[in-house]
Amino acid sequence: MNTNIxxxxxxxxxxxxxxxxxxxSALAACxxxxxxxxxxxxxxxxxxxxxxxxxxxxxxxxxxQFRHLALVYASITRVDENGEAQPDxxxxxDYNDKGDEVTFHLREGLTFSDGEPVDADAVKKAIxxxxxxxxxxxxxxxxxxxxxxxxxxxDVVVKLTQVDYQIPLLLGERVLQVASPKAAADPKxxxxxxxxxGPFVVTQIIPGTKAVLEKNPDYWDAANIHIDRVELTxxxxxxxxxxxxxxxxxxxxxxxxxxxxxxxxxxxxxFVQPGYNASNLSLNVNQAPFDDPKVVEAVRYGIxxxxxxxxxxxxxGTPATQPFPDTYIAYDPQSKDLWPYDVDKAKxxxxxxxxxxxxxxxxxxxxxxxxxxxxxxxxLAAIGITINIKIDKNWATPFFAKELVASIYxxxxxxxxxxxxxxxFGPNGVLNLSSPYEPDDFEDAVAxxxxxxxxxxxxxxxxxxxxxxxxxxxxxxFTFSQPNVFVKDPSxxxxxxxxxxxxxxxxxxxx
Numbered sequence: 001m002n003t004n005i006x007x008x009x010x011x012x013x014x015x016x017x018x019x020x021x022x023x024x025s026a027l028a029a030c031x032x033x034x035x036x037x038x039x040x041x042x043x044x045x046x047x048x049x050x051x052x053x054x055x056x057x058x059x060x061x062x063x064x065q066f067r068h069l070a071l072v073y074a075s076i077t078r079v080d081e082n083g084e085a086q087p088d089x090x091x092x093x094d095y096n097d098k099g100d101e102v103t104f105h106l107r108e109g110l111t112f113s114d115g116e117p118v119d120a121d122a123v124k125k126a127i128x129x130x131x132x133x134x135x136x137x138x139x140x141x142x143x144x145x146x147x148x149x150x151x152x153x154x155d156v157v158v159k160l161t162q163v164d165y166q167i168p169l170l171l172g173e174r175v176l177q178v179a180s181p182k183a184a185a186d187p188k189x190x191x192x193x194x195x196x197x198g199p200f201v202v203t204q205i206i207p208g209t210k211a212v213l214e215k216n217p218d219y220w221d222a223a224n225i226h227i228d229r230v231e232l233t234x235x236x237x238x239x240x241x242x243x244x245x246x247x248x249x250x251x252x253x254x255x256x257x258x259x260x261x262x263x264x265x266x267x268x269x270x271f272v273q274p275g276y277n278a279s280n281l282s283l284n285v286n287q288a289p290f291d292d293p294k295v296v297e298a299v300r301y302g303i304x305x306x307x308x309x310x311x312x313x314x315x316x317g318t319p320a321t322q323p324f325p326d327t328y329i330a331y332d333p334q335s336k337d338l339w340p341y342d343v344d345k346a347k348x349x350x351x352x353x354x355x356x357x358x359x360x361x362x363x364x365x366x367x368x369x370x371x372x373x374x375x376x377x378x379x380l381a382a383i384g385i386t387i388n389i390k391i392d393k394n395w396a397t398p399f400f401a402k403e404l405v406a407s408i409y410x411x412x413x414x415x416x417x418x419x420x421x422x423x424x425f426g427p428n429g430v431l432n433l434s435s436p437y438e439p440d441d442f443e444d445a446v447a448x449x450x451x452x453x454x455x456x457x458x459x460x461x462x463x464x465x466x467x468x469x470x471x472x473x474x475x476x477x478f479t480f481s482q483p484n485v486f487v488k489d490p491s492x493x494x495x496x497x498x499x500x501x502x503x504x505x506x507x508x509x510x511x
Contacts, residue, residue, distance in 0.1 A: 041228040042509040044492070047241050047253040051208065051234035055194040056187055057177035058129055058136045064412050066174050067502045071213055071230060073177030073196030074220070076104055076123065076156075077168050079415045081497050083329065084454070085168035089118060089178060089197065089220070090156070099163035099451065104171075106154040107220055112180035113201045120150035125181040127158070127171075133187060140430055141175050141419055144450070164450040169416035173501070199225045199504060209234050226508045242266060242487070251489035251509070257314040263487040272316065273484040274499040276413020276420065278323040279308070281376055281477040282433040287405045289360055290434075294353035295385075296474040300339035302346035302383040307375055308480035317482035322471055323411055323420055325481065328499070329460050330417035332467040339477070346383040361386040364406045367395040372408055372479065402435050408479075413500055417463060418449050425470035434475035445469040 052068050054060040060069055078088040090104035110118035127148045130138040144164040149157045158167060170176075183195035194202055199222070200213035213230040216222065235241050235253060242263045244250045255263065260270045281303065283290045290296055305319035321338040324331040350356065362380075364387045366373050377387040387406075398404050409431060414420045423429045426446070427436040445466040452459045484500070491510045496503045 040511055042226060042511070043229040043231060044227050044252055044504070044509065045231045045233070045248075045250045047233050047235040047244060047250040049235045049238070049254055049256075051232065052211075053208070054191050055202075055205070056184075056191040057179060057196075058133050058138055058184075058187070059191060060137065066177065068211075068232060069177055069194070070173045070198065070501070071200045071232070071504075072194045072198040072202055073173070073179060074118075074198050075173040075177050076171040078172050078503075079169070079498060079501070081499070083169075083415070083417075083499055085172065085415075088173075089123070093168055095165065095453075099165060099453070100160045102158050102160070102167050103151070104156040104158070106156065108154060110197055110220055111218055112183070112195055112197050113216060113218070114180050114183055114195045116180045116182045117153075118178070118197050119153045120156045121153075122181045123156045123178055124148045124150050125184070126176065126178045129184060129187075130176060135187075138175055140428055141170065141414075141423075143428075144170075162447070162450060165453045166416045166418045166450060169454070170414075170419055172415040174415050175419070200227075200230055221505065224505050226506070227504055242268070245487055245489065248489075251492060253487050255485055255487050257312075257316040257482060257485050260314065260316065260485050260487070267490075269488045269490055269492075271486055271488070271495070273486060273495070273502070274325065274327070274497055275482075275484040276324060276328070276500050277410060277484065278320045278413075278481040279372060279408065279410040279479045280320075280323075280424075281479060282399075282404075282407045282409050282431070283475055283477070284402065284405050285434040285437050285474050286402075289353070289355045289358075289362065289385075290405070290474070292353045292355060293474060294349045295355060295360070298346045298350040298353070298383055299380065299385070300346075300477055301342045301349065302380055302385075303339070303376070303477055303479060304341040304379055305479055306341070307379070308372060311375065312371055313480065313482045316485060317480050320478040320481040322467060322478060323413065323424060324417065324467065325483075325499075328417070330420070330463050330467050332464040332471070334464075335468055335471050338471060343383060350384055359386070360384065361388060362406050363388045363390050363404075364408070365390045365392050365395055365398070365404050366408055367391070367393055370408065376408070376479075399433065400430065402433060404433060407433065415500075418446060418466065421466055421470045422446060424476060425473045432473075432475055434473075437473075437475060439469060439472035439474075442466070442469045442472070 050064040052065045057069050057073055075088050076090045077085045080086050089106055091107050093102055093104045095102045130136055131142050144160050146161045147159040151157050180195040183190045192205055199219045201216045202213050204212040211232040215228050238256050241253050242259055245268055246266050264270050309317045309319055322335055373389050380387050399407055424431045425442055427438045449462050449466045452462050493508045495507055
């Protein structure tokens, strides 16, 4: 795929907001939060800052909104608390001897909520749609997949362009939530009228505001879903979420770390869900002044990660030098202290650059006000680089077109750690502002990981070596990370600690 097509697709995805009809006049008339709720029903009232803009999983991509789409859609696999692939729509899978073909064996007798069968042909069409639909946010994640065929009703054969043992992780709920092919034939309608085989079925959507869902009795694991109804609401101003939890307007919310202490004081349960969240300063090494490695070196030494943690995370964050938490298999211990804060070294590197003596000014383009941008501005001013912060609500279009000189970004990670690495450091990486640049030795390190089965004793070593090779990239300087912070009413039981996910399996709500 050439760069022009890639950029056009990204522009289409980021700028083409699809039509958003409410699901039928009868559903639209359902009214307030309690309309249609049966007495005594276990109702999850979730206030979220990430209310889905898109309900088509191909368009919505794998950002934070995938947690909401997972209410409606199941995936081929899902991950457990250890980040390992487990059965979902597929009850098992196996590779051929060469490692360039994997067959997923689907569960028998499943249907989507529109009555269509969850079969091999449906999964085949879901993968193909993610690879080819013009506004797909996922096509870049599926480059290892060459062809998908249906072998009978229940076996999905995925033929690969190379040996790649990451596929069972890749096809989890972050990348391939499977929609009914009948509904997906009209992607614009699917985008606001989702049809899947998830634990819940949508009965009402008020675009950008609210969604109501009811338990899906035909879900393959319905026996372990103890919630009858979900009312998902776009959170108002963050400062009002805690009061809404106190008064029972909501009983569950994702919150900013700044709100956690007040929630604790109100007697609510604050819990931390492990995550892959990591923020970075993104640089474009194809444009001045970052075309000079010495300027990048100056920035690397000029960033004080501890300041981000102390000022922004309210005790929940940690300094970050890589996109993984230190408990994760892909975390590279050798890169723990990469590029320590040192103003003298930063100034010395800048003095050795070809821009020495110049009045260096860089535009840092961001979508909205962000305190981390101001910290970067202050820190780089101290070493001789002036940062102009520019707010552009349409920031995403030039970012993904690789037109910006500098920006900031945060990632929620992927279920496949290798996919996280290639997204950040690969030549076509969606988070690599310097595409097609990639660090030396990264491609070979990635290939070695792909060729290593997940159960192989060398897997962790090879994966960490790929992380180390990626971190040589001059395109990103990681700053800080923080987990996902949630607040719930004590009536909701503990949630499974799946990294980055919100899993409702086994969760109960007492009346």
